[in-house]
Amino acid sequence: MDDLNFLIVGAPKCGTTALAQYLGEHPDIYVTSPKEPHFFLCEKDRHRKITTLAHYRAILEKGHNCIVSGEASVWYLFSDHAREEIFRYNPFAKIIILVREPAEFVASLHAQLVFGGYEADPELERAWERERKRKAGIPANTIEEIPGWRTRYRELIRMREYAVRYVERFGDENVLILNYEALVADAGSVYRKTLEFLDIEDNGREDFPPVNVRKAHRSRVLGRLLHAANRQKIGSGLARRAKSALGVGSLGIVSAVKRFNIKTVPRRTIPERLRSEINGMADTGDHD
Structure with a gap:
């Protein structure tokens, strides 16, 4: 195609x-x-x-x-x-x-x-x-x-x-x-x-801002609950009834909580022993 x-x-x-x-x-x-x-x-x-x-x-x-x-x-x-x-x-x-x-x-x-x-x-x-x-x-x-x-x-x-x-x-x-x-x-x-x-002409771009910074949850427990709710649709019936009673299309509560629970974090330092082990295994093809 x-x-x-x-x-x-x-x-x-x-x-x-x-x-x-x-x-x-x-x-x-x-x-x-x-x-x-x-x-x-x-x-x-x-x-x-x-x-x-x-x-x-x-x-x-x-x-x-x-x-x-x-x-x-x-x-x-x-x-x-x-x-x-x-x-x-x-x-x-x-x-x-x-x-x-x-x-x-x-x-x-x-x-x-x-x-x-x-x-x-x-x-x-x-x-x-x-x-x-x-x-x-x-x-x-x-x-x-x-x-x-x-x-x-x-x-x-x-x-x-x-x-x-x-x-x-x-x-x-x-x-x-x-x-x-x-x-x-x-x-x-x-x-x-x-x-x-790709055989595409250069458009002269010079600015390349960072993309996709590392994120983490402020609360791991809350993060796990939100992921479980999203995957299993926990509370979907309750949410529908609440939206109907309030006459709104979306409560927006879950989205707001998700945003609040996210923070940016710096790249972690890898212990040298672990770095050496992972890189060594990859370099030598030692997967047995």
């Missing part, structure tokens, strides 16, 4: 949101909304925001006036199923992959998963030790079939190995691998390199 020209396939917490935003602000480039439809993941994965081909093509159609259209579903990188489905949809698609130092990747991803309610252990060291002890490998056809796969840090640090699989499938000329550290150091240079890869 020629309505999908490029994809930022991952990895999460590697600058994908920033790069997608920068690209989407170029007049000749369209990035889908939602940014992460995750349409090509296995149907068993409940995080797919777009689940039908008609809907997927509809969000791509909104970019018909642009030279290229793309999306940025960051979990595609690790999915064998997604890689093959993308190739089936457009074997000539341009693939963009961002990677970073494995230890920083794990720390950032862990913090995001704790914030999102997908990681039960708020302590990085304990969460890593739990996954480090887990038997390596993917005992499934594709990683999405494994419950809780987004917390499989030991497997996810193999991001460069997964990137090679995209190179092997789409060809070296159609895959661009970028480093998060380079994006942070000189976003303009990475932006222009990406434009060249």
